[in-house]
Structures are given as structure tokens and as C-alpha cells.
Amino acid sequence: xxxxxxxxxxxxxxxxxxxxxxDDIIRKMMAMGVFPGSSVKVIQTFPSYVxxxxxxxxxxxxxxxxxxxxx
Amino acid sequence: MSIGSDTIYDDTIENAIKGIEASLExxxxxxxxxxxxxxLQEDEDSLEEIKEREKxxxxxxISIVEETKNKYERPLTFVISSYRQKYAxxxxxxxxxxxxxxxxxxxxxxxxxxxNPITGVPIALLxxxxxxxxxxxxxxxxxxxxxxxxxxxxxxxxxxINNILNDYVSWEWLRTLIGxxxxxxxxxxxxxxxxxxxIVGTFFFVFSIIEDSGYLPRLAMxxxxxxxxxxxxxxxxxPMVLGFGCDTMATMVSRTLETERERIISTLLLALAIPCSAxxxxxxxxxxxxxxxxxxxxxxxxxxxxxxxxxxxKVLPGEEPLFYMEMPPLRLPKLSNVLVKTYTRMExxxxxxxxxxxxxxxxxxxxxxxGIFSVLVNIFRPFVTAIGLPEEVSEIFLxxxxxxxxxxxxLFDLVKGGILSARQLVVASATLTLFVPCVAQFVMMIKERxxxxxxxxxxxxFVFSFFAGYALNWILITTGAxx
Numbered sequence: 001x002x003x004x005x006x007x008x009x010x011x012x013x014x015x016x017x018x019x020x021x022x023d024d025i026i027r028k029m030m031a032m033g034v035f036p037g038s039s040v041k042v043i044q045t046f047p048s049y050v051x052x053x054x055x056x057x058x059x060x061x062x063x064x065x066x067x068x069x070x071x
Numbered sequence: 072m073s074i075g076s077d078t079i080y081d082d083t084i085e086n087a088i089k090g091i092e093a094s095l096e097x098x099x100x101x102x103x104x105x106x107x108x109x110x111l112q113e114d115e116d117s118l119e120e121i122k123e124r125e126k127x128x129x130x131x132x133i134s135i136v137e138e139t140k141n142k143y144e145r146p147l148t149f150v151i152s153s154y155r156q157k158y159a160x161x162x163x164x165x166x167x168x169x170x171x172x173x174x175x176x177x178x179x180x181x182x183x184x185x186x187n188p189i190t191g192v193p194i195a196l197l198x199x200x201x202x203x204x205x206x207x208x209x210x211x212x213x214x215x216x217x218x219x220x221x222x223x224x225x226x227x228x229x230x231x232i233n234n235i236l237n238d239y240v241s242w243e244w245l246r247t248l249i250g251x252x253x254x255x256x257x258x259x260x261x262x263x264x265x266x267x268x269x270i271v272g273t274f275f276f277v278f279s280i281i282e283d284s285g286y287l288p289r290l291a292m293x294x295x296x297x298x299x300x301x302x303x304x305x306x307x308x309x310p311m312v313l314g315f316g317c318d319t320m321a322t323m324v325s326r327t328l329e330t331e332r333e334r335i336i337s338t339l340l341l342a343l344a345i346p347c348s349a350x351x352x353x354x355x356x357x358x359x360x361x362x363x364x365x366x367x368x369x370x371x372x373x374x375x376x377x378x379x380x381x382x383x384x385k386v387l388p389g390e391e392p393l394f395y396m397e398m399p400p401l402r403l404p405k406l407s408n409v410l411v412k413t414y415t416r417m418e419x420x421x422x423x424x425x426x427x428x429x430x431x432x433x434x435x436x437x438x439x440x441x442g443i444f445s446v447l448v449n450i451f452r453p454f455v456t457a458i459g460l461p462e463e464v465s466e467i468f469l470x471x472x473x474x475x476x477x478x479x480x481x482l483f484d485l486v487k488g489g490i491l492s493a494r495q496l497v498v499a500s501a502t503l504t505l506f507v508p509c510v511a512q513f514v515m516m517i518k519e520r521x522x523x524x525x526x527x528x529x530x531x532x533f534v535f536s537f538f539a540g541y542a543l544n545w546i547l548i549t550t551g552a553x554x
Contacts, residue, residue, distance in 0.1 A: 022262035023146065028395050044186050047296040048305065048394065059292040061304065061394035 004042065004049055005065035011042040013070050015053070020067040029068070032058055040070055077282035084151065087111060087139040094128040094135075110135055112148045178401045195290055202277040203315060204355060211273030212266075212352025219265035222490045229257050248436050259432030263425050266480045272417050274316040279412040283404035288396050289313070295394045301380025302336045302387065303328075304394040310337055314345035317420060319512040321345070322417070326519055332389035335528075338520050339383055342512065343532050344376035346504045353483050354500045364483045364497045364553060371501050371543055379535075410526075426513060431470075444469070458502060458540040459548070460495050467499070468506065494544070494553040502540030506530065 001016070015038050018029055029035075034053050043057065044050035049065040051058060060068075080088070091107035099106050099120075109117040110132060124131055136147075143150050156265030184190040229250070229334045236246045250257050281287060287309055306329055314321035323338045346354060358365040438444030451465040467481040482499060485491060493501065516525035547553045 020109065023148070025393065026146060027148055028393075030148060032395070032397055035153055035156050036368060040451075047188050048292045050186055050398065057398040057400075059288065059295075059305070059394070059396045059398055061295055061299070063391070063393055064395055 001069050002041075002071070003066050004051060004060075004068040004070060005062050007042055007045075007070060009045050011070070012039070012044070015037050016069040016071050018067055019069055022067075025067055029064070032056060034058065040068075041053055050052055074506060080151065080154045083139060083142055084111065084147075084154070087135050089137045091132050094132050094254060096128065097124045105141050108151060111139060112151055119435050145242050152513050182289075182401055185286070186292065188293060188394065191289070195293060198281065198286070202281065203274075203351065206269060206277055207273045207348055208352055208355035208359070208500075211270045211348075212356045215269035215273070216266055216352070216356075219269060220261070221403045224257075224261045224265050229261070244440070247439070248433070253432060253435045253439065255429050255432045255436075258435075259428040260425070262480050263428040266353070266483070266518075267349045267428075268417070268421065271316060271420050272413065274348035274352075275413045275416040275420075276409065278313065278316055279409040279416075280404050281312075282412075283402065283408060285399045285401045288398045291394075291396055292398070299391065299394075300384070301340070301377060302384025302392070303333050303380070304392040306394065306396060307333060309343065311345060314341045314347065315351060316348045316449070318342070318345060318347045319423075319509070319515045320416075320420075322512055322515045322519055330389060330392060333392050335520060335524060336380060336383045338516055338524075339528050339531070340376060340380055342516065342528055343379060343505055344372055345534065346372070349480070350504060353480055354504065357483065357486055357496060358500060361493050364493045367497050367543075367547070367553060368500050370506075371497075372504055375505065375539060391525075423511065435470075454537045457497055458537060459544040460499050461490055463490065464499055467503070494547050497553060498540050498544045501543055502536050505536035505539055 015034065015036050017036050017052050018026055018034065020026065032053075033056055038053045041052045042049070043052060049062070051060075088104060088107045088111070091110055092103045095103050095106065101109075106117060108123075112163055113136065121132060125132065140147055185194055232254075233250045236250045238250075240246050247254065249255050252258065290312070291305035291308045293305075294308050298307055307325075308331065310321045310325045310328070313324055321341050322338055325334050325413065328334050328337060354368070355365070358368055435444060438447070447469050448465045451468045452462055455465045455468060456462060463484075465484060467485065470481045482503065486496065513529060514523065516528060520528070
């Protein structure tokens, strides 16, 4: 399964799962509208990860990008 | 259909909400339904409040939450948010039409090049160069300060005040309190209005433009990787950039960082290595005549910033910070908004700074009379001469103790007198940049971080700045880089 952290720039697909035990990460992603099933577009992968979900552009670090499974 | 109707969540959650609502006996500022939802999501503040207020039903409520939690595989925050998201989507689908355009707008293109590190880093440097160096450093600290200082204060106000004092006031103590070298008007008000105000004013103007354009989150994303090395996350770029305006204000803003560890590291770095606009303006205009000296100062400060940040991150316990940030679309700032923000910030700053400057003048005047001032200068003297500077600079370090900008402005006076060599100028500027924060910043450090942490940080900064100044002087002499 691919995560946002190991996918190429320009990828378009959908979020499968936010896989982590950390409540704070889940809370933050929920607050910004990042849900399983949302469509996602990867805009940038370096120096940080930037992706678009719905009308929102979000920047995250590798720690968080690692938890977001996509297909 | 009304918002808040029963169609948002499934039966299990709706029943749990009803159960909790019925058990809440007291009145709350938010509706019982909203509070019940917060409780289901195990919001800490809400849990604490009902623990205190609903003594009888507290356990019952907790058991409803636990029971509901066990019915789902995922955390309730997740489940509830998902239902809300779905509901929001049905609402917007009814009223919004999205038209696809293939044409790329200018702001999208600009966004792309700002996000890409290859083009983004040069853009960040250009923003700093034109915004800080050209506009704040050369225009604010150069043109405007020269005009207010030379053409207004030195040409009219100071001689006028001194003449009045000489003609009408026979008491020496009153004359030196108001006029002369360290008077309230000739020193305190002159520094506040002619030197500091134009510099912070131009800075706040530039900062408001950067803020309103949506550039800060992009900058945060670019520096995140680097900031992680010094125990911070990209978000900390906001207090850091603000520190270039006023470290006191930035220390206050550092409370927006999530962990105490990040707050301590950023407070330390603000106190040590981020020069405020008043310092920056004066130092930039002092060193701009000697490009090599300016470069040495810049490299030195950057190295100290990264090195101390790296060490602090190693020494301080705690988890590595996470970085996440929503990136708003780029917008063209509205001039009226920028002006209002600049004005409000200047008003705040001025109300804060003017009384302090007057107080400092009075303190120096008083210190001169009772002689404590020369005692303190004597304490600084061996440190100052040890880092290769002439004795006169001790006085500036004392000023710097009260306000860093005040100290830097004092350096300005010395340089105009032409007693410093290029090397001495760099060492003095660098040490003064690192030196103990101004009184206002120190007070803010106590307020935000507590007395103990504030004193530790101040003591470290005091020792380290002279040590680093000594090292810099030694390097410059040994390599012969600057004479």
C-alpha cells in the first residue's frame, strides 16, 4: 500500500486510510477535512508534502505523510 | 431542513447524545447537544468541566461515552467528523456548482514557483532582501531616520530644548534630566521617535503585506525540514520572522506553538540570535558601507542560530514536533488592510516603547548622579575589552541591557564619531545582536515561560554572547579576514 510519503508528485487518487495510533494526528487531519474516501492530488513532495483535498491545500511533514494511505 | 437536524449522525450516536443531554442538569454556555458531542469526542476541557459541575451524573455520562466508543472500531472523533463531512457535502452539493477551467491563473503559477524549493528559496531570499534590507534597512533606518534625526532633532528640537533649559532653568539636575546627552527629550524621545519608530513602522508595513498575501504558510513549508533539525517545525517561522520586527511581540506569539519544548527553543533563539528591526535597521545601515563586514556578521548570526538551536533540540527532552498547515490561496493584499494593521501595530508598539525609553533616560540620569551607572559600566568594561573593543562600547552594552535597539542606536552614535575599525564594528554588532534581550522582552519571557526558564535563558545568552564575541574576534584576527 502506498502512502503520501512514497508517491510521486502529480499523483491523483483517493485516501484509503489514516493509519496511526496517534490521536493528535487523526484529530488534525479530521479538522482539515482529510478523510478516507476523499480524492487527493499530490502537489509537492519536497521539502515537505503538499496535497489538495477538496478545495483545501495542506502541507504536512514526512511523519504525517507516512500515515496517509492512498490508492 | 435545518442545520442540527437529526439526520447528521447514525442512531447509536444520536441515542448517546440524547442520553447525555438528559443527564446534564446544569446550564452551559454552549447547547447541551454541542456539549454532548464534545464529550463523546473526549474533549478534555469539556470532561473537566462536567466532572466539576455534574457531580451526580458524571459517572453515568462517562459510561455512555465508553459504551458508545466500544461500538465503533475507529475513534469517535473520526466517526463524528466523517458524518459531519458527509452532511456538509450534501449541503454544498445542493448549492454549489463547480466549473472546471484548464487555464492556469497567475496566482496558481506563482504558487507553484513559491512551493518548489529550487525557485522558492531564491524567492524567500528576494523577499527578505527587498523587504528587510532595502525597505526597512535602507529606506526606514537610512533615509527616514537620517531625516528625522539630522533634519528635525539635531537641527531644531535638541538645540531649541537646550537653549530654553540654559536660559530659564538654573538647576543643573533638571537641565540634565530633560536635555543634554542623556535627557528625556534629547535622548529618550529622540531615540523612540527618530530611530526606532521609522524602523518598526517600515517593518510592520512589510510584514502586513507578507502576512496578507498568504506567503507565510509557504515559507513555513519550505523551512520545515531545516527547522526540524533545531527542534522546531515550519510553523515557528511566523514568530521567527515576527522577531525581526520586535522580539518582544514574537516571544508573546511563540505561545501559538504546540509544545512547551518548541516554545522554550523559540524563546531562546529569539532572545539570542534574532535581531529586532530596530537593531537590524541600525546594524544594517552601519555595516552596509563594509560589504565584507556585513557578510561576516550575517554568517556568524546564522551559524549561531542553527548551532544553538541544534544543541537545544538535543538537550531538551520531549517529542519531535509535527508539521501540518493549511495553505490559503495567494491573494493580492489590500492596501487599506495593510495600512490599518501597520497602524495598529505601531500604536501598540509606541504605547509600549515610549514610556520605557523615557524611563531609561531617567534611570541613566539618576544612575549618573549617584554613580551606579559608572559602576555597571566598569563591570562590563573587562568583558568589552576582552573581545577587542574600545572601552566606550561598555556604555552601549549597558544601554543594550535596557533595550537592544537602544544599544544598537548608541552604536550608531559611536560610529559617526569614527572610533571603530571594521573588525571592531562586526564584533560589536554581533555581540550586541546576541546580547541579553531588552527589558521588555525579558519581562515577556518571564510572563510567557516563567521566572526560572527566563532567568536560565537570560544567563545563558549573557555568557554566550561574550564568549561568541571573543571567538569571533579571535577568528577575525587569526585569519586576518577583517582588520
